[in-house]
Amino acid sequence: MKVAEKTTNGDKMRFLIQEGLLDPTEAIVRANRILQRDFLFDDPYNMEPTHESYHMDPITWQHSPNGDPEWLYVLKRQGYLMDLMFAAQAQKDPRYLTDARTLIFDWIDQNLAHPETWRTIDTGIRLMNWAPVVQVLRKQDFLNATDEAKIRDAVQAQMAYLRTHFIDRYLLSNWGVLIVTGPLVYGTLQQKTIAEVDMTWCLQQLETMCALQIADDGSHWEQSPLYFIEVWRDLLAVQYAFGRYRRELPLLIAQKIAAMRRMAPYYLTPAGTLLQLGDTDAVRIDELIQTANMMVGQITSVTEKLPLHVDYQLVAIANQRLSFNRYAGYSGGVELPLTLDSPVSGNYFGRSTWNKNADYWHVINGNIGSGHGHVNLGHFDLIIKGQPVLIDPGRYTYVDGEERHAIKAAAAHNTVMIDGQDYDVPIASWEYQTLGTPLANMAWHGDGADAITSIYQVAPEKGTKATITRQFVWLATSHTWIALDHGQAHGQHQLTIPLNFAPRFHVKQAGDRWQAQLRTGRPVVDVFVGEANGTVTTGPYSARYNQMSTLQRLTLTQDFKDEAFHGLVVAPTDTWHSVSVVPARQAENPKGVVAPQFCYALRLADSQGNRTYVVWQKQNTAKGYQLYFVDDVPVFGNLTIIQVSAAGDITRQLVRW
Structure with missing residues (x-):
């Protein structure tokens, strides 16, 4: 050459x-x-x-x-x-x-x-x-x-x-x-x-x-x-x-x-x-x-x-x-994998194709890095059919002050907080007072589905040490993103989940779901949440350095004692007719419904009668059988994805025992 x-x-x-x-x-x-x-x-x-x-x-x-x-x-x-x-x-x-x-x-x-x-x-x-x-x-x-x-x-x-x-x-x-x-x-x-x-x-x-x-x-x-x-x-x-x-x-x-x-x-x-x-x-x-x-x-x-x-x-x-x-004259083309796991950095990536209209997701749960890092343990980015949906708002400025702190803070990221407290507290443009700790990440890639587990610990300056576990599941065929969240902290607390939507979207509640609509009024994305309350506020957004605009932030809150579970589903509008947290029963347990830490189940149902279950057995069963039933469907495994067709056919994907 x-x-x-x-x-x-x-x-x-x-x-x-x-x-x-x-x-x-x-x-x-x-x-x-x-x-x-x-x-x-x-x-x-x-x-x-x-x-x-x-x-x-x-x-x-x-x-x-x-x-x-x-x-x-x-x-x-x-x-x-x-x-x-x-x-x-x-x-x-x-x-x-x-x-x-x-x-x-x-x-x-x-x-x-x-x-x-x-x-x-x-x-x-x-x-x-x-x-x-x-x-x-x-x-x-x-x-x-x-x-x-x-x-x-x-x-x-x-x-x-x-x-x-x-x-x-x-x-x-x-x-x-x-x-x-x-x-x-x-x-x-x-x-x-x-x-x-x-x-x-x-x-x-x-x-x-x-x-x-x-x-x-x-x-x-x-x-x-x-x-x-x-x-x-x-x-x-x-x-x-x-x-x-x-x-x-x-x-x-x-x-x-x-x-x-x-x-x-x-x-x-x-x-x-x-x-x-x-x-x-x-x-x-x-x-x-x-x-x-x-x-x-x-x-x-x-x-x-x-x-x-x-x-x-x-x-x-x-x-x-x-x-x-x-x-001409170049070596054969290299097909890049559609997913990439980087355990050393805590970054995980997935996409449907390399085209402009692709789905794309990213999860980060790694050390904050240098002063260029933001407060984003357990954060995820989501693009559906080429349209940015949930995002990181950028950097805006290096001048120390309220704007610099706000755009670096946990609330500006799609993460989970305890009692609304920042867990990596910025005290200057490049410095933090306290830092959260990423504990573990796991990745699984199956046929038409991917799962990333992120665990981190936060220790606010004024508050109780807490551990957050996020189970992310991507269902490729239905373009659906699922986050099953668990917060554990002794005493009475509040789980806080900020969701920062791309600037093109206006967010409002619509019946049993929240909807992200284009400014023209056309709904694009449905957001289903568990028992959390939601509030829409304005947050900062900066596509380029020294340029500032705004986005809408949906903040979910859920009160709990000692531990909490929450299910979040994001999908194109009308993909799912309903999304519900459904009770689970233990095999041969006459007492009926079990506590969510033993079996937490999310049911996604479409208008044709097909159902998808994402089931999380976070805590090992010490007493009784380890088999559970969700809507009479038998379930076993730490994390399982189950498809039930309208005709009753069952397909299971075991992510982890």
């Missing part, structure tokens, strides 16, 4: 444009704004994007026009240099490269002598952005010997800054990855610019970070798909730079990159946007996934489902003339 180095980078980029793999339209718009010194940071990979344009000519590098320090951080990362280079190559217009040169030297002139205004993460990102741009400027004679020496001195000063300001905690942070990958790419593309001892140091740190931060299944410990993507993209940049110049990449790093490539598609919703989990925006990452697959010559289940575009920065670093060419 490689071509001779004598073919210019610009030629290869224009080839990719002709092939339809690169679209320079948005980059040209952004580059033209930069020429006018109008700054609007709306690139998908601006991790803290802005939504208002500011004119700044000359640039005041130490003064934010909106008072937000994040604005200056993005300004100094200089991601817009990539737009200028892309526009120059697409239009063969030297004005853009001239301006890229001006902006690099403007940063050097106004910032190099003031390292007290730098941050390590921005320095690493800036070097990543400089790497391909400086190479093109040099090869196209935009730099003389004096210019090159000035840039080299600036790069070496930044490298020295990174080494002297590197601290232990960066080893377990996306910051650390961004700090060292920038110099690695820059030093590879501009050989002998960064000392080999510094390159070796960076690579050693990166190998340690990969070992600490990335599990063998590709999940990233920070529990945020957005930062998973950021780390993966920078690792790919290093891999492509090393591959271009035949520099050896440690096997461990290559293995972790490959694992992240396999994990990434599961963070995609059917709409092709990132699952909003932890600090994550609903952005598209088509180009990144397609580039990663194309560089290894692989077609997967998502190849034809996403636009065939590649990531400009990565292909500029790799400098390869790529083409799917109707997939």
Whole structure:
């Protein structure tokens, strides 16, 4: 797939444009704004994007026009240099490269002598952005010997800054990855610019970070798909730079990159946007996934489902003339499984297909990760027939305050609380006062049904320690999501179950069920609940950083003493005629109905007389027979799914004994 180095980078980029793999339209718009010194940071990979344009000519590098320090951080990362280079190559217009040169030297002139205004993460990102741009400027004679020496001195000063300001905690942070990958790419593309001892140091740190931060299944410990993507993209940049110049990449790093490539598609919703989990925006990452697959010559289940575009920065670093060419010459397609279990991270995923109208569900019950993690033990996301139904509301802001706390809190997630108390209490933008504990997860995948069990413990600052067990069941044929919940805490308490609906929905009670209706009034989803009371309130929702709107939250509450059971069913409207908690009797027990901890049963009946039972025998039977009857149907097993047809035919799926 490689071509001779004598073919210019610009030629290869224009080839990719002709092939339809690169679209320079948005980059040209952004580059033209930069020429006018109008700054609007709306690139998908601006991790803290802005939504208002500011004119700044000359640039005041130490003064934010909106008072937000994040604005200056993005300004100094200089991601817009990539737009200028892309526009120059697409239009063969030297004005853009001239301006890229001006902006690099403007940063050097106004910032190099003031390292007290730098941050390590921005320095690493800036070097990543400089790497391909400086190479093109040099090869196209935009730099003389004096210019090159000035840039080299600036790069070496930044490298020295990174080494002297590197601290232990960066080893377990996306910051650390961004700090060292920038110099690695820059030093590879501009050989002998960064000392080999510094390159070796960076690579050693990166190998340690990969070992600490990335599990063998590709999940990233920070529990945020957005930062998973950021780390993966920078690792790919290093891999492509090393591959271009035949520099050896440690096997461990290559293995972790490959694992992240396999994990990434599961963070995609059917709409092709990132699952909003932890600090994550609903952005598209088509180009990144397609580039990663194309560089290894692989077609997967998502190849034809996403636009065939590649990531400009990565292909500029790799400098390869790529083409799917109707997939000719590539290896056979890889069929991605429809479910993925990640016990190491506590994330579980399922979908019906890889199409836009697919069903999709996700459960998380893992450690909170870094400060980018949210209060979401036992949380689930649900998309039915391509329509988001129950969601995570996003991140909105990193500014500490009421809004930051509210969008991270347990009530903003589809979880279970005791007495309405937060169990991971935010006390600052990145800190928590107390943390809940994930205890166990189990997964089962059967014919047309899936089950995930999540158990966690919460210890509110003021309250009784409690244990929550959630049995999630997905019935594929009927597009039905079931949550059987158990709360255990000594004394009198209240089970609290917040349900955060996608913003398109208006939620109201309709007879024996709640209904989520589109704003036009058309009911789309039925929600059946057990004995809980429900209240609809307004909650926060943020699809992108610094953008806030609202959603409707249905909060279910149920009083209990010592322990409580609750059944929740979510399905397309009119799928089920009725949903009921039904009593169970023990075999040969003359006392009749047993307590729910021995046999808790949910019956779902359709209008044709077919019934589905989901039966949970949470507590082992010590006295009497372990056989129970629900509507005279014999039942045995910790978790069982039973289908009874209108004709009386019975089909059982035993999830667990």
